[in-house]
Amino acid sequence: MTTSYKVKFWGIRTNTRPQGVGKKPRIVSHTVRWTVDNREKSSTFKTKGLAESFLSDLRQAARNGEAFDPESGLPGSMVKAKDTRTWYSLAVSYVHAWWPHAAAKTREGMTDSLAYITPVLTGDVSGRPDDEEIRRTLLEYSFVPEDRRPPPSPKVLKVVRWLEAASLPLSALEDPKHTRAALEAISLRLDGKAAAASTYRRKRAVFHQVLEYAVELGELSANPIHKVKFRKVKSTGEIDRRSVVSPEQARRLLVAVTYAGRTRGPMMAAMFACMYFAGLRPAEAAGLREANCGLPATGWGVLTLETTRPESNTRYTDSGEANDERGLKHRGRKATRRVPIPPELVAVLREHIDRYGVAEDGRLFRTRSGKSFPGSTVSMVWKQARMYAFTPDQVASPLAGRPYDLRHAAVSLWLNAGVHAPEVAERAGHGVDVLLRVYAKCIDGQHETANKRIMEALTT
Structure with a gap:
């Protein structure tokens, strides 16, 4: 293999694609450029981080005195690694x-x-x-x-x-x-x-x-x-209608939560109420702060969501804690979402704050030590609440099997109440297309409306 020590590096080139009149071009890739024995070489990467890492490896090899292959443009160590990569x-x-x-x-x-x-x-x-x-x-x-x-x-x-x-x-x-x-x-x-x-x-x-x-x-x-022609049955992501509770069942569950443990259940009750009355995701409820809550003495209030606290193994978090603070799902880091809340939830949250106060950072829902409730503890309380609120047959069914099903019940209720899909999607933090696909089977009245229209057509 012919080699050369004559290597020169250029800056990383950012490749963009026009987005239309008046819009900022979209960055699509980054190209590393260099020459070996006056022969131009390049390699393109999807992210700037990958491009910088690759360029750093090339420069390190040059500083170490490695000879480069003019054909591939790579130093000897990288050529060997490429041939033997597992x-x-x-x-x-x-x-x-x-x-x-x-x-x-x-x-x-x-x-x-x-x-x-x-x-x-x-x-x-x-x-x-x-x-x-x-x-x-x-x-x-x-x-x-x-x-x-x-x-x-x-x-x-x-x-x-x-x-x-x-x-x-x-x-x-x-x-x-x-x-x-x-x-x-x-x-x-x-x-x-x-x-x-x-x-x-x-x-x-x-x-x-x-x-x-x-x-x-x-x-x-x-x-x-x-x-490879390997196919598995596609998942539509549709919600199982059997898991959706009625308003009466939801309220019964929220009361039952307060009987699950001496303090754990009562301290979580308002968190579950946010999932049902405001349609919050569990991680959104965990990140809710007093400053995010507009709680008037009378009438409707509003929650302005800006952070979430998803739970994961501490091995994967940046903080070393079970909950890292993140932005809203599928949105920019600083994006917010306003969710109007009914007077019933306003009263629940006001009572929760009066009784338990808030954490040092303003979070509403936390343990005595100030941490977010562990998912295992939340699941345990929810399991107990279902046993208190439901009949044995209902406990054995998918009905509100997970706390997340409270959110599904909320969104289903809004759709069935006749709230326009774009408004429901905005409150739930969904795209309209995803909303209608996921909750298609939870919208009541479609069969009756279709039957009526078909009958009218047949008798015309």
Whole structure:
């Protein structure tokens, strides 16, 4: 291989696409440019972070005195790495590249998906550890940034060495059987039963993105997932109508919550009320502050939502706590959403503040120590409330099976009350198209209206 030490680097070029008259061009990619022996080279990346990381690697190689290959434009170490890159190495690289740009729940879903796929994409190498050991090592060590990794035990190091030796080279994924094996793995749960369609779709998206990352880096010529005809029943995302409670059932549940524990239930009651009367997501309720609440003495009030506090494993959060503070779902970091609330919820929130006060940062719902309620505790209180409020048959049914179902009941109520879809979507924080697709089966009166119109047509 002919090599050269004559290397020159240029700045990163930002590539944009026009958005129309008067609109700011949209950034679509970033191109790293350099020359080797006066031959121009370039590599394009979707994010500026990836481009900067790649350019940094090139410059580091040049500073270390490495010779560059004029054909590929890469230093010798990177040429070798490209030829020997394994799936395990790619997956680790992908996680580390995207970690800073992802929310805690996204990190958790990403690493969980890769922990299903990685053990499958291995060869027949002796000394294979137990599958549970492999999964635990991936989640707790390999798929965590180096500065967050715990000191590795001898068992962890043994698993890592086996993965490095057994992981298939990326070139093996050109054979559809390996890609199919990975898709089969994510279509099943750990107990071997079929995974939900939405779970499969989420994990497949991660697999697809990692393979696209390999294509972007030039380590695969094309995404091999497109060659495999593997289909799973699509999930519409529609709400199960059987889970939606009536206003009377919802109020009964909210009362029952106050009987779940000496203090836990009463301190959570207003939080559940926000999910039902304002249609808040649990993470939105957890982030609600007194400053966000307009609570007049009479009449309707308003909640101005601006933050959420989703719960995740502390391994994935930036704060090291179970709840990171984030912006509203599917909106910009500083975006807000106004939700008018009925007098009944205004009274509930005023009473809650008078009785329990607020946290140091103004949050309404927190434990005695000031932290957000753990999801396991919320689920436990909700389970008890259902047992107090429902008959045995209702307890065994999907009716309000999760606290989130209170939000579904709220949105269904608004639609059935005749509130226009755009207004409901604005209050719920949905797009109109998503709203109508998700809640299609929860809108009453459609059959009767359709029958009436058909009858009129038949008798005309």
